[in-house]
Amino acid sequence: MTADPALPDTATLLRQLLASGRLPKGAGPRGEKILAQLLAPVRVSVFGTPNSGKSSLINLMADEVLLPDGLALPPLQIAYGDQPKTFATLADGSEHHEDGFDPFRLSELEPAFAEVALPIPALRHIRLLEVVADESLRDQRAAVKWAAPRSDIALWCTIGFEPHEQELWGMVPDTLKDNSFLVVTMADQLAADGILKTHVGNVTAIAGDEFQGVFPVALKQALATSGPSGTPDGDTRASSGGPTLVSNIMRYVDRGRQARDDAALMFLSRFDALPQPVDEAESARQPGQDSAADRQAQARPVRAEPARHVEICETAYDYLRRRAVGLSEALPELGAAPHSSVLGYCVDTIEHLTDLVLDPDSGDQDFEQLADHVSEASEMMLLLQLENQAGPAADAVTLLLQLKRDFEERIVA
Template sequence: MRHSEAAKSPLCGQLEQALNQESLPQEYFDWGNQLLRRLDKPVQVMVIGHPGSGKSAVIDMMLGQSVISRHADAPIIEVSYGPEDCVEIETRDGGTSRHPGTLADVPTSPDTVRVRQELPDTRLQNHSFVEVSLNGSDEQNHTTLQRAVRHADVILWCSETFGPTEQNLWATVPDEKKDHSFLVLTMADRQLMRGTLTGLLTDLDDFAAEEFLGVYPLATVQAITAQTAGQTVNAELWQSSGGKQLASDVLRQVELGRASDVDQAEMLVRQFAPKTEDQQEQQADTAAKTEPKPKNTPTDDLMHTALNLLQGRAKQMLAETDTAGNADEILSSCMDTVKDLTQTLLASQNRSPEVQAALDAAQDGEELLILFQLERGEDAAVDAVTLLLQLKREIADGIDQ
């Protein structure tokens, strides 16, 4: 689902203008088009697993209401924003039918191939859910998984034990997708009652640490009950079920992914979008003003020095992000920039809250850049430049406060 014209952000329009420039290099055009497609639709959270693994219940938990229930005969279920509760069912012969209400109350036929559930939940304007069931042969499941992850922004793999068959299947997923993935053990309450949960988590620890952002034991029924049984959320049950942590971390990943897309789009717009007459006049008016500026404090001076360092380096590296061949150089330049920023802030005796916040952010950035250098490649280089832009924005915000 794409956003309507009215719902599109001004940034999408500015990016479209930038992409229409005849002088735009092809590599930037391809990159910008990819960004535009991502910004033009909600972040897609893909919930994947074998039949009976609790996928539907996890989505119901994330929504805070019983919407899907059990529909094992629907290979693909999409949950997205719509003006009212409505279910669209597509069958094997290509026919479609629409029904008011939710899928929990609408029967589906055995020849159903896709279901789309629309809900007037404004959260779904930012992200949508897609449930994918792996109910075929090993070869069919491999093909289904590869198609699914190609369109996924965030992945939740649902399983009771995540055994060797699932591990082998998951191993075929590209690493860049694994960086935004969660392993959800959906029947943690059963495992706990059997006394097997601790051993299972120990067995999965090494594998999951390399393959997922984290392992989330989830008592799904309790998590849903915590949100739906009373007038308000049962905070204690919501926490103990594992639902609160999973929902919070998934939404955080959604926000980080969208923020990264926005940062990269803004970078392209600043470099390539044509300036409107109003913007040109505004720049001329600003240049003509001679009003005296307030005197800078020592904190302001230091923060401006840090900001100028980041602005200069980020602009310099923007032109270098076009090919994978110089990715190592970009990563190295980003690391040097953040180290210089850290040294600049450490060299000062000024420890105002703004300066300390900038120093903490720079030191955190160094740790992230070490990880990017280990990953290497074009994606890591783009993430590194995006990190510089985020640091620049945080420091600019500190100056404006």
């Protein structure tokens, strides 16, 4: 679902709907959440053990050398801002703010966490997070556990994806793994040793199914510059593997942004808040002159509601009732965090329901509208499944209950 470029942007329409007071009780918080997601940058987090090339990968993603090699820095979040600013949380819990960004000054402060705002074009749609931990496996586990819920896309820097890295990666939820890339760093050194192809093949055999791609990158080569201006050497950079990696990551970024826009458009559509493009032919119609739609409606023969539509509604209602009973019986066995299973159950239900109400030549506008509601609910369900959290799981169940009521009303009408 995409918006007409001549119409107001999705965020503006959603703000207008939220301010209108037209939303039913309970829909407002959902709309506010969709708006917040729509406006937020996609969160790209760089994971990996110490000295695996995380800072260099941050530099590559920012398209600018921000973090010097070998500098001890805290977990660091970098986002777009009109002016360079640094916000640091110190070890004692106090806050330190200053204009500009000096990584050496930041290192001297030894903060527990830092956020940096920079006016860099590459950061307009993404927010970078370098996940930092010391050598201990305990600290690395804590870092992964902390960072995973704060990430939309994960990049894992590695040389050989050793067993302890595999253990750490096992802590990452499947929803994040579905948007993850394994970056084999030091590819230039491996190539110089004549083992790059074999090494990447071995790593892919171990971890290929866990990531959306395995990318060998010569990070130093990718960041190579030439001349006093410090501009990247295009030929050197292209052969490093860096541009290929960044291109694939940005494709996932664009996909995530589109999914958020689609969710907002479906929310707007659900509450009839999408403006319709102006039909120039209709706007030029003289007063009293029938429109094309009017003439088509007059020419269309009046048809009695097919009996099969009542039968379809009864079948759909009975199916939803049985699925609701099945879900309530299964819940006690789903454990403390059942939302993933509930979402999957709801998606399976809506897919079967969509097949039930499919009637491309119904001629019954009321039934077609009901079928459209099922189709919209199916699209919304898939987006809720992407979030894979308790709130969206509850929303998915609510969607099915609303459809059940719609079919019940249709039967008794």
